Amino acid sequence: MEIPFLDLIAPHVELEQELTAIIRRVLLTAGFVGGPMVEEFEKAFRTFCDAGHCVAVSSGTDALRFALMASGIQPGDVVITVPNTFIATTEAISQAGALPEFVDIDEQTYNMSVDKLQQFLEKQCTWDKSGKLISQRSGRPVTAVVPVHLYGQMADMDSIVRLAGKYGLTVIEDACQAHGAEYFSKKLNRWMKAGSMGLAAAFSFYPGKNLGACGEGGAVTTNDATLAGTVKMLRDHGQVKKYYHDMEGYNGRLDAIQAGLLHVKLPHLAGWNAQRRDRAAGYNQSLAGNKAVSLPFEPAWSRAVYHLYVIRTNDREGMMNHLKSAGIGTAIHYPIPLHLQKAYASLNYREGDFPVTEHIASEIVSLPMFPQLTEEQQSRVVEEILAFTTKPHPG
Numbered sequence: 001m002e003i004p005f006l007d008l009i010a011p012h013v014e015l016e017q018e019l020t021a022i023i024r025r026v027l028l029t030a031g032f033v034g035g036p037m038v039e040e041f042e043k044a045f046r047t048f049c050d051a052g053h054c055v056a057v058s059s060g061t062d063a064l065r066f067a068l069m070a071s072g073i074q075p076g077d078v079v080i081t082v083p084n085t086f087i088a089t090t091e092a093i094s095q096a097g098a099l100p101e102f103v104d105i106d107e108q109t110y111n112m113s114v115d116k117l118q119q120f121l122e123k124q125c126t127w128d129k130s131g132k133l134i135s136q137r138s139g140r141p142v143t144a145v146v147p148v149h150l151y152g153q154m155a156d157m158d159s160i161v162r163l164a165g166k167y168g169l170t171v172i173e174d175a176c177q178a179h180g181a182e183y184f185s186k187k188l189n190r191w192m193k194a195g196s197m198g199l200a201a202a203f204s205f206y207p208g209k210n211l212g213a214c215g216e217g218g219a220v221t222t223n224d225a226t227l228a229g230t231v232k233m234l235r236d237h238g239q240v241k242k243y244y245h246d247m248e249g250y251n252g253r254l255d256a257i258q259a260g261l262l263h264v265k266l267p268h269l270a271g272w273n274a275q276r277r278d279r280a281a282g283y284n285q286s287l288a289g290n291k292a293v294s295l296p297f298e299p300a301w302s303r304a305v306y307h308l309y310v311i312r313t314n315d316r317e318g319m320m321n322h323l324k325s326a327g328i329g330t331a332i333h334y335p336i337p338l339h340l341q342k343a344y345a346s347l348n349y350r351e352g353d354f355p356v357t358e359h360i361a362s363e364i365v366s367l368p369m370f371p372q373l374t375e376e377q378q379s380r381v382v383e384e385i386l387a388f389t390t391k392p393h394p395g
């Protein structure tokens with residue numbers, strides 16, 4: 001039995017008739033760009049996220065870039081994020097004209113460490129005479145922070161929002177992997193959805209995401225009407241209405257066909273997320289007590305949606321090879337921390353700068369995780385992990 005890392009066909013078989021009806025509708029009305037399908041999806045997704053506004057765009061990268069640009073960051077500003085994320089996070093920061101600077105992640109959740117953020121703000125920044133917070137590393141003003149809700153689990157948002165407030169920073173959530181993830185805010189005394197806690201948030205609808213398009217897609221959510229209006233202009237050549245350009249923008253719209261397909265899938269998202277949580281609980285239960293692996297940690301304040309189920313083992317290559325030969329797909333998210341990527345050599349970070357990220361990067365492995373993963377398939381994955389971790393190794 002082959003077990004893929006991800007099955008992108010199963011959800012489309014489940015919804016084949018409704019999805020093909022959308023494609024027909026778009027073809028027969030030629031409503032390819034903008035229009036009611038996009039607006040209807042935006043309305044449904046903002047309701048799903050408990051956010052006041054949703055602006056659909058062409059990708060998660062554009063969503064983050066537009067959100068940052070619309071939030072008022074200025075060219076040359078520093079935006080703080082983590083080195084344990086996909087490069088799109090920092091691409092969006094750079095492409096918005098800002099400079100990414102990193103703080104390390106928490107050892108248990110693998111998301112932004114609040115302690116490290118606090119240390120950065122307290123010890124690696126100074127206030128200048130005009131009241132700007134300046135990064136000692138680059139000499140530039142620090143104006144925003146982008147926590148990434150990695151693997152489907154939200155970062156510790158109460159603490160991040162509190163620190164950001166204290167230092168006058170804007171918070172833009174990278175929720176590209178976290179559609180439907182929840183965080184219990186002690187401050188607000190209720191569960192909050194990803195995409196509803198920062199000034200704005202970016203979502204990706206890349207096909208493999210918990211809510212995936214049949215191509216590229218993304219969205220910005222926000223409670224700020226002005227910001228939403230600016231993102232609408234940015235995605236559409238800076239237009240307020242056709243051929244009236246208040247600024248230069250981009251070609252960053254979501255296709256109507258993708259909006260329609262996403263709208264068909266959206267009512268299933270909560271159920272699919274529940275199935276992912278159930279599969280995660282299955283892995284947790286069957287692998288608990290196995291000393292050769294560390295399992296994902298979900299704090300009491302988190303309801304993760306397991307975009308990825310990531311374990312750690314100190315013989316990752318051996319385990320991945322063993323699983324591969326048993327027909328089981330795995331992946332690594334991500335093998336090289338961003339501060340050590342060639343693309344960021346000019347930022348002058350060095351090995352040892354972010355020890356937690358660097359350490360986990362050599363141990364993490366993502367196991368098969370998708371809503372349609374059967375109990376039988378999961379048992380086989382677990383069996384093979386147990387066979388590998390309990391067999392004697394040379395040396």
Ligand SMILES: Cc1ncc(COP(=O)(O)O)c(C=O)c1O
Pocket residue numbers: 059060061062085086088089148174176177203204205206217218
């Ligand atoms: C954490 C994170 N940020 C941003 C993105 C960018 O999304 P997209 O691929 O839709 O541009 C992704 C998606 O891969 C992601 O995982």
